[in-house]
Amino acid sequence: MKLLHRDISEKNGSGVVNLIAEEAEDMWHAYNLVAVGDSVRSTTIRKVQSESATGSSTSSRVRTTLTLSVESTDLDTAACVLRVKGRNIQENQYVRMGAYHTLDLELNRKFSLRKECWDVVALDRLDVACDPARTADVAVVIMQEGLAHVCLVTSSMTVVKTKIEMNIPRKRRGHCEQHDKALLRFYDAIMQGILRHIRFDVVKCVLVASPGFVKEQCCDYMFAQAIKTDNRTFIENKAKFLQVHSSSGHKHSIKEVLSDPAVAVKLADTKAAAEVRALDAFYAMLQNEPNRAFYGMKHVEAANEQNAIEILLITDDLFRSSEIETRRRYVSLVESVKDSSGEVRIFSSLHVSGEQLCQLSGVAAILRFPLPDIGDDDESDED
Numbered sequence: 001m002k003l004l005h006r007d008i009s010e011k012n013g014s015g016v017v018n019l020i021a022e023e024a025e026d027m028w029h030a031y032n033l034v035a036v037g038d039s040v041r042s043t044t045i046r047k048v049q050s051e052s053a054t055g056s057s058t059s060s061r062v063r064t065t066l067t068l069s070v071e072s073t074d075l076d077t078a079a080c081v082l083r084v085k086g087r088n089i090q091e092n093q094y095v096r097m098g099a100y101h102t103l104d105l106e107l108n109r110k111f112s113l114r115k116e117c118w119d120v121v122a123l124d125r126l127d128v129a130c131d132p133a134r135t136a137d138v139a140v141v142i143m144q145e146g147l148a149h150v151c152l153v154t155s156s157m158t159v160v161k162t163k164i165e166m167n168i169p170r171k172r173r174g175h176c177e178q179h180d181k182a183l184l185r186f187y188d189a190i191m192q193g194i195l196r197h198i199r200f201d202v203v204k205c206v207l208v209a210s211p212g213f214v215k216e217q218c219c220d221y222m223f224a225q226a227i228k229t230d231n232r233t234f235i236e237n238k239a240k241f242l243q244v245h246s247s248s249g250h251k252h253s254i255k256e257v258l259s260d261p262a263v264a265v266k267l268a269d270t271k272a273a274a275e276v277r278a279l280d281a282f283y284a285m286l287q288n289e290p291n292r293a294f295y296g297m298k299h300v301e302a303a304n305e306q307n308a309i310e311i312l313l314i315t316d317d318l319f320r321s322s323e324i325e326t327r328r329r330y331v332s333l334v335e336s337v338k339d340s341s342g343e344v345r346i347f348s349s350l351h352v353s354g355e356q357l358c359q360l361s362g363v364a365a366i367l368r369f370p371l372p373d374i375g376d377d378d379e380s381d382e383d
Helices: 024-033 120-130 177-197 214-229 232-236 251-258 261-266 271-288 297-305 316-320 324-339 352-358
Strands: 002-008 015-020 039-051 057-076 081-088 100-105 110-115 138-144 147-153 158-165 205-210 241-245 293-295 309-315 343-347 363-367
Touching: 002 120, 015 120, 024 057, 024 081, 024 120, 024 316, 039 100, 057 100, 120 324, 138 177, 138 214, 138 251, 147 177, 147 251, 158 177, 158 251, 177 214, 177 232, 205 214, 205 251, 214 232, 214 241, 241 261, 271 293, 271 309, 271 343, 271 352, 271 363, 293 297, 297 309, 297 324, 297 363, 309 316, 309 324, 309 352, 316 324, 316 352, 324 343, 343 352
Parallel strands: 138 205, 205 241, 309 343
Antiparallel strands: 002 015, 015 110, 039 057, 039 110, 057 081, 081 100, 138 147, 147 158, 293 363, 309 363
């Protein structure tokens, strides 16, 4: 998602952002950002009928810009289109005030989103959507002599953060110094690119791929330099680097790298897999220590009142409730858990783990300590 403009008040949280969805995954983020009561502005095609002086009528299709007060949203995952339905709230020569219309938000089409209050969940979603580095579990450094790409791989796209090109002189009999010096400069540029663009607190694995022995020589250089300069970032994350063969240093070879069986094992520790493990941990806790695992809004809120929540599991569709007060209730729960140093995992309702969590009311919690008093309350949870 490309953020073109952001104007959000620090006092009351109201404001507007201008965005362009660039990938299929961005439409899912937009679906979670646009809520009932927001206003959305974008271009659309409108059928207009005009009547001539003789009484004959003609119809034509015109492109115009509308601002709608959102009443409903619908995501078409097959066509990759977010349909926003609502009433027109700004003067327009083709659409009268208060008239219903549907905006189709498509890939690479600019739109503006205004909210009366950008809450913490919406702001987090905006940051994640506009910063691929926050969600990229895998980094790939693919290279050959003189050419390297430092990339971040998310669930649906590959982002090239930097491209490094250098002229490497050929080896000549008895004259290898220029070649070796150029290679060291090349490896140093790759090292600087990794430090500048890869967040090791997010990335679980860094794949270093090349044909021949370029990857081994590059890794040897980087870790030798890290020890020499006491670069703790490289030293502490050495285990995350995995050397893989590729046929070239061009971006298209990344697909070949990711399909390597050895890589598949290493990539088991990704964000999606972490969510599945969190849900498995909840089920295990529910079976072994039921007083430390609760689901349903009433029980989870009761646990939160005692600052007992260690991990909160919640699905993103709860934040799309048409009732503003209901949305605020869930947002308040997330903020409160974060304030008490708890971990919040927001599950996608389109993933298998999210569907399973929806069957448990969409909200569950693993507690720091047992609360038998809550478990003894067998009243049905209307929420």
